[in-house]
Each structure stands twice: as C-alpha cells, then as structure tokens.
Amino acid sequence: xAFIQFDRVSKSFGATRVVLDFSLEIAEGEFVVLVGxxxxxxxxSLRMLAGLEQPTSGRILIDGVDVxxxxxxxxxxxxxxxxxxxxxxxxxxxxxxxxLSLQRLPKAEIEQRVAAAADRLDIGHLLSRKPRxxxxxxxxxxxxxxxxxxxxxxxxxxxxxxNLDAKLRHSARVEIRxxxxxxxxxxxxxTHDQVEAMTMADRIxxxxxxxxxxxxxxxxxxxxxxxxxxxxxxxxxxxxCIDGEVTVSDGAARxxxxxxxxxxxxxxRPGRGTLGIRPESFSLSQQSGExxxxxxxxxxxxxxxxxTLIDVAMEGxxxxxxxxxxxxxxxDFAQGRPIGLFxxxxxxxxxDADGNHAGMGR
Amino acid sequence: xxxxALSNAGPDARPHPRGGLQRxxxxxxxxxxxxxxxxxxxxxLYLAPTLVLLAVFTYWPLIHTAYLSLxxxxxxxxxxxxxxxxxxxxxxxGSNLFQAALGNTLVYLAASIPLKVLLPIPIAVFLWSxxxxxxxxxxxxxxxxxxxxxxxxxxxxxxxxPIFGYAKQYAAMIGIRMPNLMADPDTAIWVIIVVSSWKxxxxxxxxxxxxxxxxxxxxxxxxxxxxxxxGTIFTRLIWPLLTPTLMFVLISTLIFTMQQVFTPIDLMTxxxxxxxxxxxxxxxxxxxxxxxxxxxxxxxxxxLFLLLMVMAxxxxxxxxxxxxxxx
Ligand SMILES: Nc1ncnc2c1ncn2[C@@H]1O[C@H](COP(=O)(O)OP(=O)(O)OP(=O)(O)O)[C@@H](O)[C@H]1O
Ligand SMILES: [Mg+2]
Numbered sequence: 001x002a003f004i005q006f007d008r009v010s011k012s013f014g015a016t017r018v019v020l021d022f023s024l025e026i027a028e029g030e031f032v033v034l035v036g037x038x039x040x041x042x043x044x045s046l047r048m049l050a051g052l053e054q055p056t057s058g059r060i061l062i063d064g065v066d067v068x069x070x071x072x073x074x075x076x077x078x079x080x081x082x083x084x085x086x087x088x089x090x091x092x093x094x095x096x097x098x099x100l101s102l103q104r105l106p107k108a109e110i111e112q113r114v115a116a117a118a119d120r121l122d123i124g125h126l127l128s129r130k131p132r133x134x135x136x137x138x139x140x141x142x143x144x145x146x147x148x149x150x151x152x153x154x155x156x157x158x159x160x161x162x163n164l165d166a167k168l169r170h171s172a173r174v175e176i177r178x179x180x181x182x183x184x185x186x187x188x189x190x191t192h193d194q195v196e197a198m199t200m201a202d203r204i205x206x207x208x209x210x211x212x213x214x215x216x217x218x219x220x221x222x223x224x225x226x227x228x229x230x231x232x233x234x235x236x237x238x239x240x241c242i243d244g245e246v247t248v249s250d251g252a253a254r255x256x257x258x259x260x261x262x263x264x265x266x267x268x269r270p271g272r273g274t275l276g277i278r279p280e281s282f283s284l285s286q287q288s289g290e291x292x293x294x295x296x297x298x299x300x301x302x303x304x305x306x307x308t309l310i311d312v313a314m315e316g317x318x319x320x321x322x323x324x325x326x327x328x329x330x331x332d333f334a335q336g337r338p339i340g341l342f343x344x345x346x347x348x349x350x351x352d353a354d355g356n357h358a359g360m361g362r
Numbered sequence: 363x364x365x366x367a368l369s370n371a372g373p374d375a376r377p378h379p380r381g382g383l384q385r386x387x388x389x390x391x392x393x394x395x396x397x398x399x400x401x402x403x404x405x406x407l408y409l410a411p412t413l414v415l416l417a418v419f420t421y422w423p424l425i426h427t428a429y430l431s432l433x434x435x436x437x438x439x440x441x442x443x444x445x446x447x448x449x450x451x452x453x454x455x456g457s458n459l460f461q462a463a464l465g466n467t468l469v470y471l472a473a474s475i476p477l478k479v480l481l482p483i484p485i486a487v488f489l490w491s492x493x494x495x496x497x498x499x500x501x502x503x504x505x506x507x508x509x510x511x512x513x514x515x516x517x518x519x520x521x522x523x524p525i526f527g528y529a530k531q532y533a534a535m536i537g538i539r540m541p542n543l544m545a546d547p548d549t550a551i552w553v554i555i556v557v558s559s560w561k562x563x564x565x566x567x568x569x570x571x572x573x574x575x576x577x578x579x580x581x582x583x584x585x586x587x588x589x590x591x592x593g594t595i596f597t598r599l600i601w602p603l604l605t606p607t608l609m610f611v612l613i614s615t616l617i618f619t620m621q622q623v624f625t626p627i628d629l630m631t632x633x634x635x636x637x638x639x640x641x642x643x644x645x646x647x648x649x650x651x652x653x654x655x656x657x658x659x660x661x662x663x664x665x666l667f668l669l670l671m672v673m674a675x676x677x678x679x680x681x682x683x684x685x686x687x688x689x
Contacts, residue, residue, distance in 0.1 A: 052583050073589045085580035089602045098598075099588035146588075 002063050002076075002153035002186050003028045004049065009058030011044055018044050020210040022058070026154075029184040031177070035197040036207035037233070042190040045207075046156050049188060051075050062153065078147035079156040082163070084139045086131035092118070092142050093127040099150045117149040120179065137168045144176065154186040161196065173200055194234050198222065206230050228355040231276045237309060239276045239349075240323035246273050246350070255350065259316030262292045265345060273358060274351040279309070279326035281347035284340070291342040294323075298333040305330070312339055424667075431660035437650075450661035454649070460662070462637035463645035466551060467620065467669075470641055473552075474619045477559035478566060479612050485563075486570035487600060500571070503564035511561065511622075515629035518557050519544065544630060547638035554626045554639055562622065566611050573607030574600070609681045616677075617670060642666045 004026040011019040019041040026032045034042045047053040049060055051072030059068050067075055078099075086095050094101075097114040105113075118124045121141040131139060140160060147155055160176070161169045177200050180187050191197055197204050198218045206213045206221060206229075214221055214230045225231035231239040244257025246268050253268035254261055255275050262275070286293070296314035299322070308331045314321045325341055333339065350358040431450055435443035454460050485503070489496035506514070521528040524540040533540040543549045577600065585595050620643045627633055633640030633648060640648065646666060650659030 050583075050587060052586065072583075072586045073591060077587065079584070079587045081580050081584060083578065083580045085578065085584035087581060087584070087599065098585075102589045102594065150588075 004154060004186060004188070005061040007059040007061065009048060009055045009060060011048060011053065012056045018210050022212060024205060024212065024215070026186055026188060028186055031180055031187045031189065031200060031202045032205060033189045033191060033197045033201035034205045034207060035191055035194060038192060040207045041210040042207055043158055046158055046188060046190050050077055050079050050156055076153040077156055078150055078152035080143045080147050080158070080160045082159045084143040086139055086142055088131055091127065092123065092129050092131070095131065095142055096146045096149050113149055117145040120148070121145045136163050137172070140164060140172060144179070148179065148183065152185065154188065155180065157187065157189040159191050176200070194236065198234070206233060225349070226357045228274050228276065228351045231349065235278060237279050237324045237326065239278050242275045242321050242323070244273065244275060246270050257321055258319030259314040259321050260294065262348070264348070264350065268350060268358065272353040274355065276349040276351060277323065277343055277347060279324045281343045282325035282327065282341040284327065286342045287344065290345055292345060294341045294343070296339055298335055298337045298339050300335070301331070301333050303330060310339070312341065427660045427663050430656055431664050433657055435656045436654045437656055446657065450657040454658050454661045459637055459640065459645055459648065463640045463642045466639060467641040469551060470555065470619055470623060471616055473555045474559065474615055477555065478562050478615045478619065482563055482566040482570055483604070486567045486574060487596070489567065490571060490574040500568070503567050505564065506561045507565045511625040512629060514557060514561060515626045518553065519630055522553065545635055547635045550631050550635060551639045554623055554630065557626055558619065558623050562615065566615065569611050570604065570607055573604050577603050609677070613674065613677045616673060642669070
C-alpha cells in the first residue's frame with residue numbers, strides 16, 4: 001500500500017515528446033485508471049512508474065520518497081503485462097513463486113503463499129502446468145496471481161484484459177476490482193477500453209497526446225466533460241458534438257448551427273462553439289415544458305434489444321447536422337421518416353471554440 | 363489415358379483408392395490428400411529425386427568405402443584390389459599417425475566448446491542488449507566467416523612468421539623474442555584452434571542472436587519487476603531459453619569443427635610438426651591421397667564415421683533430456 005505522486009513528469013524518445021508535464025497523485029488504496037486513445041502515452045507513463053523507462057524530466061515519488069532514480073527491482077511494485085509475460089520454461093507454481101524465491105524465503109512459506117494466491121484466483125489445479133498449456137483466461141489469472149503473491153506496494157496493469165473475449169473480460173473486470181478492494185492495494189490501471197475505465201476506477205485520468213485532459217470520478221468525468229475531446233471519448237456511442245455559433249440578442253442566447261437552433265440558458269457568450277448532447281439525453285416525448293425539440297429524419301436504426309440507436313439527419317438550407325439518439329426499449333422507424341426528439345436543457349453542454357467547456361449547462 | 367480422364371469426369375468422378383498411375387494427375391492429388399500411401403506409386407515419384415541423390419552421393423559411397431576398407435589398393439585402375447579382411451583397421455589403429463590424430467581430434471573438440479560454443483554467448487547477449495545499435499558490430503563480427511580460410515591461413519602465417527612477421531615487433535615491445543609458433547609441436551595446434559575459433563565466432567554469435575530474438579523482452583521486464591538483477595535474469599531466464607540454440611550450436615560446431623580445420627591444417631602445417639596438428643579427418647586425406655593407401659584411408663573413414671555417429675547420438679539424447687523448449 002502506497003501513495004504515489006507523479007510530479008511534472010515528461011518523457012521524450014529522441015525528438016518525439018510522448019508524455020508532457022504529467023502530474024498526478026494516487027492515494028493509498030486508490031484504483032486509478034488511465035484512459036486515452038492509442039499512442040497517447042498511457043503505457044509510457046505506467047512504465048516510468050514501474051522503473052522500466054526513465055523520465056526525461058520530473059520526479060516520481062512513492063510514499064513521499066523520490067524513486068525516479070531507483071531501479072525497478074527495488075520499487076516493490078508488481079505489474080501485469082498485456083502479454084502476461086509468463087516465464088515459458090517455468091510451471092505456473094514457479095511463475096507465481098518466482099519473486100518469493102528471489103527473496104530467499106523458506107520453501108514451505110513460498111509453497112503456502114503460492115497456494116493461497118492460486119486459490120484466490122481459482123487456478124489451484126493448474127499449478128504444475130506450463131504457460132503454453134493454459135488458455136488465455138487462465139494465463140491472465142496466473143499473471144494476476146504472480147502480482148498479488150508478493151503483496152506489492154502497488155499494482156500496475158497494462159491492458160490486462162485486451163486479449164480476452166467479451167464475456168471473460170466482464171468477469172475478469174469484476175474479479176480484479178474485488179481483489180483490489182479486498183487487498184486494498186494502490187492500483188494504476190491502463191486501458192483504452194472506456195467500459196473498463198468507467199466500471200473499475202475510483203478515479204479516471206483521461207489522456208490525449210501525452211497530456212492529462214481531465215481527472216475525476218467516472219461519473220463526474222462522464223457528466224461534466226471539460227472538453228469536446230473528453231465528451232466524445234467517453235460514452236458509446238459518443239456524445240453528439242455539433243459545431244455552430246452562439247448568438248445573443250436581447251439577453252437571450254441561442255446556439256445556431258446549420259439545420260438547428262436551440263435556446264441556451266443565460267450566461268453563454270457569443271462566438272463559435274460546439275454543442276454536446278449525450279445520445280441517451282433524447283426522448284421521443286416531451287418531459288417538461290422547457291425541453292428543446294429537434295426535428296430530423298431517420299437515417300438508420302440499430303436495434304440492440306434492450307435499447308435502440310437511431311441515427312438522425314437534420315437538414316437545413318445551409319447544411320446538415322447528424323446525431324445519434326439512444327432510446328430504451330425497441331422502436332421501429334422506417335428510414336427517411338420524420339422524427340422529433342426532445343432533450344432537457346440541462347443535458348446540453350456547450351464548448352468554446354478551443355473545445356473547452358464554456359461554463360454553462362450542467 | 364484420355365479415355366480414363368473422360369470417363370472419370372462424370373458425376374461419379376471420385377478417385378478410386380487404388381487407381382495408381384493410370385488416373386489423371388488431378389485425381390492423383392485428391393488421392394494423396396485423402397488416404398496417403400495405400401499402395402500408390404505417386405508418393406515415391408515425389409521422393410525419387412531425393413532418394414536418387416542420396417543413393418548416388420551418400421549411401422553408395424558409404425557402402426563402397428566399407429568395401430574399400432577391406433582391400434589393399436593404390437588407386438591404380440589397372441591394379442586389382444586384394445581382399446585383406448580387417449588388416450587395414452588393425453594397421454591404421456596401431457599406427458602413430460592414427461594415435462596422434464585421435465588425440466589431437468579430442469583436443470580440437472574439447473577446445474571448441476569454450477572457444478566456439480560458449481564464448482559467443484556473452485558476446486551475443488551483449489549485442490542483443492544494444493538493440494539496433496549493435497548492427498554494426500554484428501557485421502564486423504560476421505566478416506571473418508565470409509573470408510576464405512586460405513586467405514586467413516596465409517595471413518596468419520605471415521603475421522606469425524618469427525623473422526619478418528607482423529607480430530614480431532609487438533613481441534619485442536613486451537620484451538620477448540617471437541617464438542616460431544608453427545614449428546613447435548606444442549603450440550602449432552593452438553594457432554589452428556584460435557584461428558578457426560576466430561573464424562566461426564561471428565557465425566555462432568549470429569545463431570545465438572537468432573535464439574535471443576525469440577525471447578520476448580516482456581519476460582525480462584517482468585523479471586525486473588519480480589526483483590531480479592542482471593545476473594539472475596541471465597541464469598534464470600536467458601540461459602534456459604537459450605538452451606535449444608546452445609544444443610544446436612554445440613552439435614553443429616563439434617561436427618563441423620572436424621572438417622573446418624582441414625584447410626588451415628593443410629595450408630599451414632600439413633599435419634605437422636611431427637603429427638601434432640593432424641586430426642582424423644586430415645589423416646584420412648593423408649592415407650588416401652598422400653601415401654595412396656586407399657584401404658587405410660577407407661578404414662580411417664569408417665572409424666571417423668562411427669565416432670561422429672556416436673557423438674551425434676549422445677548429443678541428441680542430451681537435447682531430449684535437457685532442453686527447455688519455449689511456447
Ligand atoms: N521506445 C520508444 N521509442 C520511440 N517511441 C516510442 C517508444 N515507446 C513508445 N513510443 C511512442 O510513444 C507514444 C506513446 O506510446 P505508448 O505506448 O505510451 O502509448 P499508449 O497510450 O500505451 O498506446 P496504446 O493504447 O496503443 O497501447 C507512441 O506514439 C509511441 O510511438
Ligand atoms: Mg499501451
């Protein structure tokens with residue numbers, strides 16, 4: 001259990017700047033998830049904490065102690081690799097107990113701790129197998145068992161579930177999270193899967209282009225994205241983002257885009273901007289008198305069973321806007337049929353010309 | 363043939379399992395894929411080129427050599443070969459030349475394990491750890507493999523020449539007179555061993571690099587996270603994962619080394635001084651083509667063959683037992 005700080009950490013490979021001014025504090029026992037698109041520097045940040053990569057500048061502290069120059073083997077962290085990196089020539093038991101054998105613990109204690117870790121992950125019957133004789137899901141469990149057996153100061157995970165099928169991924173998510181809660185070990189978890197990020201994290205760190213874009217609890221980041229990037233990164237399907245203009249006349253603000261004009265709460269400043277609406281904010285009927293109404297035509301319907309995704313085109317004289325609505329239950333709309341969608345004003349989110357939140361709405 | 367093809371082209375054109383060569387080729391293929399080797403000649407046809415080559419250039423010479431080892435003959439076609447039973451074997455085995463050659467062969471083999479099999483490992487691991495920066499060293503190390511051994515032999519003889527050689531001035535620098543290494547029965551064999559090791563070093567480094575390339579670097583990082591230092595990583599990870607390559611290098615080097623030293627021996631010492639550098643391979647040549655004792659040469663060849671076979675068998679057993687194969 002440890003308290004981890006990244007203090008203005010940057011990393012360049014040659015002239016390529018990969019991580020920029022990365023500052024983050026992870027509290028003891030906290031589960032923090034790094035998310036972001038491919039190549040945004042998540043793995044690099046994790047590896048710098050692991051000691052596998054040396055920061056170009058900045059400091060990394062564990063429990064207040066600067067470990068930037070400390071080799072990985074002395075940092076006391078455990079890492080689960082995307083490839084699992086199980087030693088191919090060792091049995092499962094040897095893989096799990098390897099770190100303990102390096103600490104020269106008595107054989108009986110090693111065996112007992114390996115058995116305990118294996119039991120926790122339900123792989124007790126696999127201890128004598130070699131990694132090549134395991135399925136993907138079993139390998140993933142062995143990798144996790146190997147990391148918990150040493151009771152590390154923190155867990156580092158680099159996309160540990162990306163090689164599993166959807167069903168297994170779901171159960172592994174729950175298991176890792178449960179295990180981490182029971183052990184109370186500080187965890188930094190890297191993924192580009194936003195479902196993992198939303199469901200597992202105490203706090204989410206959204207990265208883009210090597211920099212942190214937003215940090216917060218999953219719900220906070222989901223509800224109050226601070227930029228167009230975060231709004232469109234989290235959520236599936238992503239937030240509808242419509243480029244347009246804010247106009248103010250007689251103290252009443254409106255957002256105007258081709259084929260669309262909606263009233264905005266007061267306080268919006270005129271200029272170019274982007275309007276964000278989550279797909280699930282729409283409904284087919286008016287819920288309150290303040291609801292805004294958007295008119296369009298059905299382009300495409302995706303029936304998912306429990307819900308239906310409807311692609312809508314709003315066409316005006318000077319262009320068109322497209323959005324996706326996500327409605328509970330089953331709906332059957334013919335293509336091209338006119339449709340009216342309602343959304344509460346509070347669900348609108350306005351971003352300024354730079355893509356940052358413009359400080360209105362919720 | 364045409365008739366068969368046409369009649370086979372009907373709706374019931376499935377190949378007959380025992381159609382043999384009379385069926386059209388396509389049917390032959392299908393037959394091969396379906397049930398292999400049920401009395402058809404087709405598989406033998408595919409094997410024929412290899413079998414013919416093996417028979418003409420490997421098995422026949424083997425049998426003929428065994429026959430020659432039992433006769434007395436001097437390569438003269440007009441002279442009839444005289445059957446002498448096992449005389450050639452006892453004569454060769456009892457000769458000073460054979461005993462020197464056998465002893466030297468063991469020295470060549472023993473010396474090649476540390477110099478040709480083990481020494482390349484740390485070099486390869488070092489180059490591997492350099493990543494792509496190591497490419498230039500790789501090329502430099504591999505260069506000796508490409509140079510003709512004749513050129514190397516001549517160059518070494520020039521360098522080591524005690525009167526006008528290049529090494530003379532360096533010997534003088536440390537205050538010793540350049541000894542005549544090639545003329546001394548105690549040192550000549552080591553000159554050949556060192557030169558042949560130098561020549562094969564880069565090649566074996568390359569083999570080890572190929573073995574190392576298949577070791578996922580994640581394993582190393584995982585070990586570091588587990589608390590291992592460089593030494594532990596080498597002994598617990600790299601070494602076990604490199605054993606298949608090591609076994610391959612060991613077998614190929616030991617067997618190859620017998621022939622590899624032929625050129626430097628012939629060029630630099632002709633087996634001398636006083637048989638101190640000859641080996642079994644060169645001895646066969648000495649018997650057959652220096653003294654034209656074909657029976658003696660053949661008997662030596664058969665004994666060499668048996669030695670190599672035993673070596674190969676022992677090593678194959680070792681591989682089965684010791685090697686850690688990866689996923
Ligand atoms: N050793 C390296 N040398 C040069 N560039 C590198 C190196 N490692 C990573 N990079 C670059 O740094 C950037 C960030 O890489 P990183 O692996 O951290 O991304 P990531 O966020 O983990 O992406 P992914 O989701 O695809 O795993 C990438 O553009 C990558 O090309
Ligand atoms: Mg990554």
